[in-house]
Amino acid sequence: MASHHQGGADLLSRIALNDNKAGMEGLDRDKINKIILETSKGSKFYENELKKEQQVNQRIEKMMEQKARITKEQLKQAQAEVDKLTCELERSRELGRVIVHVDMDAFYAAVEMRDCPELKDKPMAVGSMSMLSTSNYHARRFGVRAAMPGFIAKKLCPNLVIVPTNFDKYRAVSAQVREIFSEYDPHFMPMSLDEAYLDITEHLEQRKHWPETIGPQPFSTHELSPVLFEDSPSSSPSLSGADGKAEVFGTSAEEAVREMRFRIEQKTSLTASAGIAPNMMLAKVCSDKNKPNGQYRIPPERQVVMEFMKDLPVRKVSGVGKVTEKMLAALGIVNCDQLSQQMALLSLLFSGTSWHNFLHISLGLGSTCIERDSERKSMSTERTFGEMSDAEEQYSLCRDLCHDLAQDLQREGLKGKTVTLKLKNVKFEVKTRAFTLQYAVCTEEEIFAAAKDLLKVEIDSVSPQPLKLRLMGVRVSGFISAEDKKPLQRSIMGFLQKDGSDSGSFTQCAGSVLKAQEDSDGASFLKPQSTEMKVPSVSEQKSKSKGTQQQSFFQRAQLKRLQQQQREQMSVMAGTDTTNNSADAAAATQIDLSTTNNLSDTTSAKSLSNTNSGTDTTCYVNKPAVLKPSFKISTQVLQFLTCPVCNTEMKDVNLTAFNNHIDECLKGSAVDNEPTHLDVPKEQKELNSKPPASSSESRALKSSSHDPSCNEEKPSTSISVPLVETDEDGDFKTPFFSHRTKINGKRSVISKKKMPVCESSSKASLTTTHNLEAVTEMSSDSKGSSLTCPVCSQPQSTDDLTLFNRHVDMCLNQEVLLEFRESHPPVGHSDEPALKSVRGQCKNKNNNQQQQQKRIINTLV
DNA sequence: GGGGGAAGGACCA
């Protein structure tokens, strides 16, 4: 049992070399640790690590005291509970799925070595002097690994070559690899640029029938891969001796995965490792087992799984980090066998969530369903810089962060109520300060208003001393739910259709349209919101079929064709006449004032669109011919308008400018959805999509050339801020499809790790043909002295606009509540708070979405 | 005592 008390060596565990990763066996640990210690000692970082180490030690001491107080009786009771739960878990154990975890070997380093063969024989790492992303296997022999600062690595290995990161390149390679993944599982779940989970159960079913249909697939070995790791085994025994002939693979899971890795190697000249197991937890562990360039399979038998778990160190399991490892070690638990034997004790010392997780691990259980990412919970941006003490500078930086964050939020159509400021001082101490607002925000001004107050409190708290910072971040969370967003969706289509049956997929702001688009591509990472998507998309149909019934090869091919058709139609539209297209899209989202006062034809729109329900997704395809420029807002009395795409509020805006702005926004979201957007730098996309003449534009331009607030940053070379992530391979990685790019050396994230397998073309102007026909019909309607309520369709007098607005508000409140109740059938009292929040949302005078409607209504007079 | 916000931390890629 490790002595966790104040032993000097123990305090080092956070800083010392972590050598349990591939390629780092048999190193001279003591020598390496001595160098690391000498180089780090005395630094602020080191001091902070020591402090954290002591905190962990205190936690352990507390835990040990608690353990000493546990009685035999308590332990017995706990054991009974554990046994009961174990029985339940055993009963529900599922071994039927074949889950694969694929991980590219030393990905960034391997890509750089492939492209620069002279690096192959040298110790090299990717990153910068401040942080390394990954290292090759030569460098690992010196103890150089990911997450290590370059300057320490240089001490360990003076000949180390440090190559700057090139994410465009890694993304391009990643796209190639993903193409292969999608052929084995179109629903595969990417975890980062180099890593993914696949469920190949269905693929294996098809493979079984190969002899009757196409037979084992031969792959020609057109090119031999370079040897990236001289000691690595070949991915395919016959590959190494390849004589230019075809390589044939069998129908088993191992053969399928070997084939997949072979194809990756053929296509990219890079090797991958894989794990095959009945669940995700095991597959992940397995992929590390024969790294690099190897694979390992756990067959779907309970006995074999348990045998495998027995000797497995707990640290190898995803989710068990260095703190958990140390706490378990203090209890004498190092491997999973010990874990299962101590479950009763653990259930008394850890929270329910924690010990349930331990129990799952000890039984070799994990998720068997590769689920798409759920809805995003928060969005943030942060920046590290040199010491910054000047308050003015700090406020300026804070505003910049809010600006970037607002852009990202608006791009995804998100609004959140909680604004959190994150600060790291020069001692590496992290503080977060949060404030929850009454209403959801997404604009730079709104976020900054909250963030600057939080910052002020912190600056004042140390005054007259300056606040010495090395990092600042801003986060927005507590996003309003889909139900809460309803009024926004109705803001446009609500005028056109009483029940908004098809409006959901169409009238969401740009970000949401983007989601729908990703979804239709067969690799969506965002669940379609059923309340919004009345017409099932291809992927919806697919996800429905998945798990409940196996898709035949034919069905898959059909789906693929459908998607292809969709893409082609989109790209034809995008390519033929972009001006018209954006105008069309704009037309569909803008209301000709002359059309809104009589919506009696909404029924035709509704019934027509209903006939489309249940048919394929081609109904999403726009029909440019029915769109007319006359739909544009034609009044001249607008004073305050909100762009339906980006949500930007525009004061005293000239109508032509407003229309142009919407066009630009729509074009922008189209650009964001281009098939090539994987490789489009953020800066470029921003230029494409930027609304004109906004105050933020000048800042963006400034920031792309020089931003004085950032002059504290490390030199703005492409490697100024290291992009460091870590994975089981010991590599630090960027989250998959983070789209992290730098503006003047700053990083920001455009979208999370949600990434289509292959991007589809633009659907910024998605709607149904029938919708647009309805629009056309309505636009030709004559004006009258009364207005039709966009919600209830009842004609209302417009003599008193306030009364009319109030009526619309009431209708909306009722509608939203009704829809909320429909989509949230009451379960005890659990829905009450949410209901309250909906009510609050509806009542909220500041609710931008309703305001937006009112503003448009106001323009009618 | 439970719900919910705030703060901080573990862990992941």
Add this chain to the structure above:
DNA sequence: TTCCTGGTCCTTCCCCC
């Protein structure tokens, strides 16, 4: 000279009903 960033989930504390 020099030790990242963005996201989720969990725990703990505290306040309020």
